[in-house]
Amino acid sequence: AQKVTQAQTEISVVEKEDVTLDCVYETRDTTYYLFWYKQPPSGELVFLIRRNSFDEQNEISGRYSWNFQKSTSSFNFTITASQVVDSAVYFCALSESEAGKSTFGDGTTLTVKP
Amino acid sequence: DGGITQSPKYLFRKEGQNVTLSCEQNLNHDAMYWYRQDPGQGLRLIYYSQIVNDFQKGDIAEGYSVSREKKESFPLTVTSAQKNPTAFYLCASSKVKGRQSPLHFGNGTRLTVT
Numbered sequence: 689a690q691k692v693t694q695a696q697t698e699i700s701v702v703e704k705e706d707v708t709l710d711c712v713y714e715t716r717d718t719t720y721y722l723f724w725y726k727q728p729p730s731g732e733l734v735f736l737i738r739r740n741s742f743d744e745q746n747e748i749s750g751r752y753s754w755n756f757q758k759s760t761s762s763f764n765f766t767i768t769a770s771q772v773v774d775s776a777v778y779f780c781a782l783s784e785s786e787a788g789k790s791t792f793g794d795g796t797t798l799t800v801k802p
Numbered sequence: 803d804g805g806i807t808q809s810p811k812y813l814f815r816k817e818g819q820n821v822t823l824s825c826e827q828n829l830n831h832d833a834m835y836w837y838r839q840d841p842g843q844g845l846r847l848i849y850y851s852q853i854v855n856d857f858q859k860g861d862i863a864e865g866y867s868v869s870r871e872k873k874e875s876f877p878l879t880v881t882s883a884q885k886n887p888t889a890f891y892l893c894a895s896s897k898v899k900g901r902q903s904p905l906h907f908g909n910g911t912r913l914t915v916t
Contacts, residue, residue: 697842721901731912733845733892735904779844783901788833788852789860790905792844 690715692782694793701770702801709765709796711780717741720784722756722763727777727795739763770800804829806908808893813913815887823878823911825893831906833899834876838862839890839910848891851876852899880913887915 691714701707713722724736737747739756747754751771755764767774777797781790806827815821827834833852837845847860851870865884870876876895880887892910896903 692844719901723904725905725907731890731892731910733894733905733907735906738902738904740902781905786900788896788899788901788903789835789847789850790845792837792846794842794844
């Protein structure tokens with residue numbers, strides 16, 4: 689069975705600090721996809737990034753970067769120079785079935801203080 | 803702009819009443835999903851549909867029902883059989899069925915049953 693663990697329930701940082709959100713997953717499949725979503729206070733989850741199990745290349749997009757390591761089953765997300773607008777709940781998700789069903793972690797609530 | 807519309811944003815019902823949550827998308831997406839979110843928890847899948855007139859149970863389908871008569875619409879009925887219906891309900895869609903497709907979410911409906 690697939691499982692996603694986000695061990696950090698809440699993180700609080702001061703603006704301009706770097707912050708890393710951890711995600712560890714479990715799956716028996718060799719083909720799967722990993723996602724990160726952001727849920728601001730408005731409630732709507734917004735898709736941030738997708739990674740497939742065959743692509744371990746790390747990615748940087750502006751202040752965001754992702755580190756995917758199959759050897760440790762981790763897909764961590766780093767925000768550089770955090771801003772108040774980054775305050776949200778961040779979810780890591782795993783999709784391994786052809787039906788497109790995703791398993792979500794419990795989320796990490798990030799608070800960035802000015 | 804294309805997107806997913808969930809209505810109403812807040813819904814209050816008395817215990818023992820059925821209630822239907824609306825979800826409409828104009829993204830021309832094939833697959834649609836209903837998730838439930840409880841405080842401090844991740845999203846749990848209730849039902850999903852990959853094609854019109856077809857749908858499958860997710861992980862927590864008991865006490866819920868759905869229909870998919872049109873591609874754009876995927877309403878969720880919370881029946882009186884659902885033992886703990888108070889929660890935040892999120893509707894999502896994806897362009898195609900399959901593990902690679904990211905989910906697009908609506909703004910959610912917060913249901914309170916007393």
